[in-house]
């Protein structure tokens with residue numbers, strides 16, 4: 203089997219419909235707006251099912267991505283030439299097991315919510331980031347940026363379970379949250395270890411992380427307010443090795459994007475008048 | 476109050492001192508085990524993205540971790556067997572086993588799930604189970620019990636995987652063509668494994684030779 207497959211090589215059964223990141227970002231409709239899963243909203247059922255399906259496809263890709271990282275790079279200490287620590291490979295295999303459980307959990311939760319596999323489109327952004335040639339970029343883009351997002355999402359879904367009186371949802375989301383904190387911690391630890399003598403590589407990997415974070419601002423919908431469609435879970439992010447400064451950067455970038463969109467909308471409505 | 480003396484071994488404890496393997500021989504075998512377990516967990520992990528069947532993806536994710544864990548058990552056992560540089564012993568016993576692993580990992584496409592699973596679970600995994608069972612049954616139950624404990628951990632996972640995977644393979648074989656594909660793949664890989672002598676080289680599962688045994 204060859205190493206470094208293309209993101210399009212992802213194997214799926216016929217139920218799934220794929221959307222690449224390019225498709226998503228060039229869609230003139232506002233498909234980036236995920237919407238707050240508000241327990242009081244009239245369409246809360248559909249919003250929650252859509253969110254759960256998004257979590258599920260994220261989990262499969264996290265499983266597949268961790269698997270590729272365990273396979274693609276040989277164990278060794280020649281980090282400059284594509285080798286990675288043996289223990290990092292072990293962590294990636296461990297992550298495979300965790301993500302496989304997360305798939306099982308989200309499939310069962312989605313079924314309980316009346317959802318169906320393949321009901322919503324699958325965006326492959328996570329796996330695209332997991333196909334980067336540099337393992338350090340995979341750690342930054344997947345383990346830190348996207349698994350960091352998973353920390354936010356699971357915290358929010360756990361709270362949603364509390365607000366809607368669903369103890370099974372609370373129980374499952376809390377366990378998954380614990381696993382995701384562990385995955386982000388792995389990312390922080392190995393990114394630091396592998397780039398210890400290569401500050402340039404670390405800098406560009408962190409830059410890549412910011413780009414991925416920026417793409418997942420969902421048009422400025424991340425924030426720390428209760429109504430934010432994606433609420434930043436500062437406390438759990440810090441547990442996973444994020445600094446306050448790093449969380450501030452994500453919040454500020456989202457706020458900026460939100461302000462720009464609001465200004466755009468206001469300008470459009472003035473023009474329309 | 477002084478208690479009356481008892482035999483140091485309980486009457487039901489029949490463990491004996493002699494074992495078949497020296498410290499060096501044990502380290503050699505353990506190094507080959509670690510090498511092979513690494514190849515198993517890497518292949519299972521790499522295949523996940525290339526397999527369309529959702530249930531199989533999830534099982535491979537779980538099994539991959541089992542073999543990473545097994546490789547780590549052997550990695551940690553090596554320094555206890557006086558091998559202070561575990562990498563030195565983390566090797567294939569011979570080029571023939573390397574060739575076997577290369578062929579084991581050759582199936583790539585999303586229409587090759589049957590070939591992938593037959594290779595891993597009808598050839599590679601049974602070879603691991605038999606080699607570990609032979610080792611467990613032939614080493615000293617007293618002096619080498621740390622190795623036995625690790626072998627037993629591995630065997631517990633392996634036996635469970637074997638049953639699970641065999642049921643999955645049976646679900647994929649639905650007609651005579653599938654049966655032929657599975658049999659051909661098994662024969663092809665078994666032939667390569669015979670050339671290697673097993674996952675720890677010749678003698679992986681002992682010998683029936685009157686002099687060698």
Ligand SMILES: [Fe+2]
Pocket residue numbers: 261264300301304352382
């Ligand atoms: Fe996950």
Ligand SMILES: [Fe+2]
Pocket residue numbers: 264301349352381382385
């Ligand atoms: Fe994760």
